[in-house]
Amino acid sequence: MVQIRAAGVALYEGAFNLLERPMLALQRVLGQHRLAWVFLLPNLLIFGLFTFVPIILNFAFATTSGDRIIIGDRPYVGAANFASLLDCESYLNPNTCRRDLFWRAVHNTGWFVVLQVGFMVLFSLITALILNRDIVLRGFFRAVFFYPVLLSPVVVALIWKWILQRNGVLNAGLDWAGFGTVNWLLEANWAFFWIVFVSIWANMGFYVLILLAGLQSIPGDVYEAAEMDGTPRWRQLLRITLPLLMPTMLVVLVLSLIRAVQAFDEIYVLTGGGPGSATTLLIQYIYDVGFATRPRVYGLAAAASLMMAGVLFVLTMAQLAATRKRGEDG
Amino acid sequence: MKRILATTATLALSAGMAHAQELRFMCYQDGTECQAWEAQFETFHAENPGITVIVDEVPYAAIIESLPIQLEVGEGPDLARVTDYGGLARYMLDVRPHVSDADAIEARYGQSLAWARVGDNAPDGIYNIVDQLTATGGFANKTFFEQAGVDMPEPGASWADWAEASRAVRDAVGVDFAMAIDRTGHRFAAPAMSFGAALFDDNGDPILVDDGFRAFAEQFVAWHEDGTMARDVWAGAGGGTYQDAAGEFINANLVMYYSGSWQIGRFGRDIGDMFDWVATGAICGPEACTGMPGGAGIVGFSHTQHPEAVGAVMEFIARDDVQAAVLAQTRNIPANAMLQEAGIAYEDVSEDVAAALTAFAASIPSFSDTAYALQGYANNRAIYTSIPARITQAIVGELSLDEALERLDQDIADALAEAQ
Numbered sequence: 001m002v003q004i005r006a007a008g009v010a011l012y013e014g015a016f017n018l019l020e021r022p023m024l025a026l027q028r029v030l031g032q033h034r035l036a037w038v039f040l041l042p043n044l045l046i047f048g049l050f051t052f053v054p055i056i057l058n059f060a061f062a063t064t065s066g067d068r069i070i071i072g073d074r075p076y077v078g079a080a081n082f083a084s085l086l087d088c089e090s091y092l093n094p095n096t097c098r099r100d101l102f103w104r105a106v107h108n109t110g111w112f113v114v115l116q117v118g119f120m121v122l123f124s125l126i127t128a129l130i131l132n133r134d135i136v137l138r139g140f141f142r143a144v145f146f147y148p149v150l151l152s153p154v155v156v157a158l159i160w161k162w163i164l165q166r167n168g169v170l171n172a173g174l175d176w177a178g179f180g181t182v183n184w185l186l187e188a189n190w191a192f193f194w195i196v197f198v199s200i201w202a203n204m205g206f207y208v209l210i211l212l213a214g215l216q217s218i219p220g221d222v223y224e225a226a227e228m229d230g231t232p233r234w235r236q237l238l239r240i241t242l243p244l245l246m247p248t249m250l251v252v253l254v255l256s257l258i259r260a261v262q263a264f265d266e267i268y269v270l271t272g273g274g275p276g277s278a279t280t281l282l283i284q285y286i287y288d289v290g291f292a293t294r295p296r297v298y299g300l301a302a303a304a305s306l307m308m309a310g311v312l313f314v315l316t317m318a319q320l321a322a323t324r325k326r327g328e329d330g
Numbered sequence: 331m332k333r334i335l336a337t338t339a340t341l342a343l344s345a346g347m348a349h350a351q352e353l354r355f356m357c358y359q360d361g362t363e364c365q366a367w368e369a370q371f372e373t374f375h376a377e378n379p380g381i382t383v384i385v386d387e388v389p390y391a392a393i394i395e396s397l398p399i400q401l402e403v404g405e406g407p408d409l410a411r412v413t414d415y416g417g418l419a420r421y422m423l424d425v426r427p428h429v430s431d432a433d434a435i436e437a438r439y440g441q442s443l444a445w446a447r448v449g450d451n452a453p454d455g456i457y458n459i460v461d462q463l464t465a466t467g468g469f470a471n472k473t474f475f476e477q478a479g480v481d482m483p484e485p486g487a488s489w490a491d492w493a494e495a496s497r498a499v500r501d502a503v504g505v506d507f508a509m510a511i512d513r514t515g516h517r518f519a520a521p522a523m524s525f526g527a528a529l530f531d532d533n534g535d536p537i538l539v540d541d542g543f544r545a546f547a548e549q550f551v552a553w554h555e556d557g558t559m560a561r562d563v564w565a566g567a568g569g570g571t572y573q574d575a576a577g578e579f580i581n582a583n584l585v586m587y588y589s590g591s592w593q594i595g596r597f598g599r600d601i602g603d604m605f606d607w608v609a610t611g612a613i614c615g616p617e618a619c620t621g622m623p624g625g626a627g628i629v630g631f632s633h634t635q636h637p638e639a640v641g642a643v644m645e646f647i648a649r650d651d652v653q654a655a656v657l658a659q660t661r662n663i664p665a666n667a668m669l670q671e672a673g674i675a676y677e678d679v680s681e682d683v684a685a686a687l688t689a690f691a692a693s694i695p696s697f698s699d700t701a702y703a704l705q706g707y708a709n710n711r712a713i714y715t716s717i718p719a720r721i722t723q724a725i726v727g728e729l730s731l732d733e734a735l736e737r738l739d740q741d742i743a744d745a746l747a748e749a750q
Contacts, residue, residue: 065748066748066749067748067749068402069399069402069403070402070403095729095733100737101569101719104728166506166562183561183562185566186561186562186565186566186726188726188727188728271567271568272566272567272568272569272571272573273567273568273569273571274565274566274567274568274569274571274722274726275565275566275567275568275722275725275726276565276568276722276723276725276726276727276728277568277569277719277723277728278568278726278728279568280568280569284568284569288569288570291395292569292570292571292715293569293570293711293712293715293716293745294414294417294709294711294712294714294715294745295417295709295711295712295745295748295749296398297744297745297748299748
């Protein structure tokens with residue numbers, strides 16, 4: 001055993017020595033600072049190829065029109081695709097917009113983000129606070145809340161579709177109990193309620209986990225001192241827990257905000273964006289315009305995706321600014 | 331010596347390459363079409379020792395979504411089984427120079443050959459051999475009609491007759507739905523034309539919304555409001571998403587279902603002897619009794635390295651004996667005029683299936699010229715996807731019908747501008 005270990009160490013050292021000479025030579029030629037770029041190069045190449053090149057291509061598609069995919073075959077139209085998307089008498093009324101389906105998707109996405117993120121952060125916080133206490137079967141409940149996160153979004157949507165469809169489990173239960181049944185996914189308001197609900201159900205466990213980690217990082221002696229001072233529990237929550245949990249909450253808020261704006265797969269499988277366009281969010285609009293309809297309007301899809309990327313960029317910058325400000329304050 | 335060996339090796343390699351022509355055939359199937367063709371290619375390989383056809387079976391979504399993108403960048407298979415002739419026309423190979431008897435193919439497949447002769451394609455080119463002619467039409471649950479004691483409308487009855495009879499049956503037997511139509515503009519177009527929709531002007535340019543189209547759209551929305559139509563099908567999705575009601579019909583939740591002949595094999599297999607069903611034959615509106623023709627066919631692509639070999643395959647596919655063998659196995663309606671006349675000896679089919687195949691084949695002569703024009707129209711997919719998106723908005727109350735029809739016209743105009 002000792003011999004094998006010694007042989008392994010010798011092999012490792014041999015390989016290391018083999019690399020040392022060329023690396024030293026490279027360092028002499030490039031200098032110590034430039035050598036860092038050599039180490040970064042593989043990652044930069046991959047990042048550039050799969051992130052920056054597509055972004056540039058997206059700009060190229062957004063400023064051209066037609067249904068051809070080769071950029072050279074597409075006529076340049078400047079900002080016409082953006083102008084077409086923004087052509088509205090009133091942005092509050094999609095019916096007055098030239099691209100009414102885009103603005104319906106924008107409105108739906110706005111409401112979805114507000115409701116889904118708001119309720120998810122609230123429920124995640126309440127759940128994390130409960131699961132952080134010394135309750136019976138704490139480990140079991142933590143697993144239960146995290147379990148949906150492990151499921152594929154398509155599986156989540158199919159499970160809920162079986163529950164919510166006309167002859168689904170929920171209606172069967174209501175019927176058995178003597179209540180009337182509801183076409184949950186065919187009524188616009190109910191369909192929207194369920195996409196928010198299912199999205200919260202599927203993703204909440206992830207944020208509960210982050211918040212639990214945040215709660216457990218709060219030093220116990222702070223609570224002990226408060227207990228000794230006779231501070232009531234609700235006051236401890238407001239004055240100790242929430243302020244100290246705020247950096248974690250900020251991370252949860254921004255992550256959930258970005259994921260909510262990008263929501264697509266669960267909703268697409270659950271409702272297909274319907275009824276009508278009641279649950280069509282921005283990503284589905286981009287998918288429909290760019291891939292599902294004929295002819296494929298790549299230019300419009302690219303312009304819409306760039307506008308959405310702009311919103312996400314602003315949100316991310318706001319989060320960075322808020323984090324930095326808290327860091328400076330704190 | 332080395333030079334002689336190298337030259338010999340090069341010659342041997344070149345000779346081998348010249349003989350071994352491998353063609354990739356991207357195939358989707360509704361039933362067993364790909365297996366049937368794979369079996370027939372054994373005969374082709376025996377007759378053409380230098381050519382090998384490899385069948386790559388793919389889902390229909392790959393034909394609709396991936397294939398056009400592959401072709402756009404000059405990649406993809408040598409042959410494929412497709413349905414979107416207009417959309418793929420610009421990538422297709424004219425095999426007329428590579429077949430020995432173009433007139434025979436023209437005589438047999440003339441009507442469906444026109445579907446790919448669009449855009450810049452040659453007006454006499456041979457681009458597609460249709461191996462599955464389809465026709466839209468209705469299916470009715472005969473057992474329900476018998477249980478309800480309601481007379482089933484005869485072939486040639488009107489849409490109003492079917493709506494009234496289906497409602498009566500639904501109420502009598504207590505099932506969920508009276509009628510359903512697949513959620514696609516392709517299915518919507520047939521009754522719209524029967525209600526008088528012209529779809530094209532005298533120059534062949536699309537004029538989607540006219541009085542006839544509006545009349546059927548109003549009726550269709552009204553049938554959703556009064557519960558005649560299954561709301562789940564059209565209101566159950568958004569955008570141009572396709573959705574059928576075959577599951578509801580198979581599960582005996584639906585009295586009358588308007589879909590197409592491609593469902594026959596599935597109904598024969600899945601319904602079995604659970605209940606009796608029939609094809610309704612032609613259903614009429616105030617102006618016509620048309621359905622929509624369509625179908626899958628095999629096409630070659632112009633980027634192929636072996637156009638002669640593709641021509642040989644296409645000529646083989648078009649042969650009467652080969653088509654008859656494939657159709658007998660796949661239980662499809664022939665596009666080949668000779669076989670339409672002679673009939674197909676379908677293998678192991680039930681009474682329901684045989685009767686349905688006959689009824690659909692019999693309805694094809696009543697199809698209007700407009701229906702064929704729409705099927706051959708290069709941008710028909712834009713129409714097929716825009717109709718469900720906008721009509722559904724009227725059904726669920728997001729837009730008034732007038733607004734929806736106005737938007738529909740605008741969508742088509744935008745799509746055509748983009749396609750140019």
